[in-house]
Amino acid sequence: MSQESLIKAFKVVLADTYTLYLKTQNYHWHVKGPSFQSLHLLFESQYQSLAEAVDTIAERILTMGGSAPATFKEFLTLTTLKEGETSLSADRMVRELVVDQETILKSLATALAAAQKTGDEGSIALLGERIAEHEKNRWMLASSI
Numbered sequence: 755m756s757q758e759s760l761i762k763a764f765k766v767v768l769a770d771t772y773t774l775y776l777k778t779q780n781y782h783w784h785v786k787g788p789s790f791q792s793l794h795l796l797f798e799s800q801y802q803s804l805a806e807a808v809d810t811i812a813e814r815i816l817t818m819g820g821s822a823p824a825t826f827k828e829f830l831t832l833t834t835l836k837e838g839e840t841s842l843s844a845d846r847m848v849r850e851l852v853v854d855q856e857t858i859l860k861s862l863a864t865a866l867a868a869a870q871k872t873g874d875e876g877s878i879a880l881l882g883e884r885i886a887e888h889e890k891n892r893w894m895l896a897s898s899i
């Protein structure tokens with residue numbers, strides 16, 4: 755696996771992270787029902803962290819000599835996630851976000867495998883942190899169903 759494959763895998767991770775950032779913020783805005791307050795805050799803490807991750811991932815791509823996708827058009831072409839729907843029930847929103855954590859974990863696993871093949875320790879460390887965060891997000895979301 756080449757450096758080029760690693761950069762390509764990182765671009766998918768960036769598109770997934772940006773899409774999940776927007777989707778989590780969408781649900782922060784539109785969640786309704788008796789659990790509004792707790793879910794509104796849970797989604798907020800997750801989207802804020804995702805926004806920081808977007809910057810870190812994009813700058814890793816640039817560090818590797820790649821170009822970071824930076825338009826909604828590119829993100830929609832690259833992402834493995836589906837965009838959010840504002841009309842879902844709170845329960846459906848949480849269930850979707852649980853599945854989304856699993857989906858992004860798959861993209862991260864692909865990128866990690868590519869980083870391990872090229873022995874890129876910096877990328878391995880960054881991807882390991884991203885994996886741990888999405889595993890934690892999945893747990894927190896699943897625990898609130």
Ligand SMILES: [Fe+2]
Nearest residue numbers: 782783794798
């Ligand atoms: Fe807010």
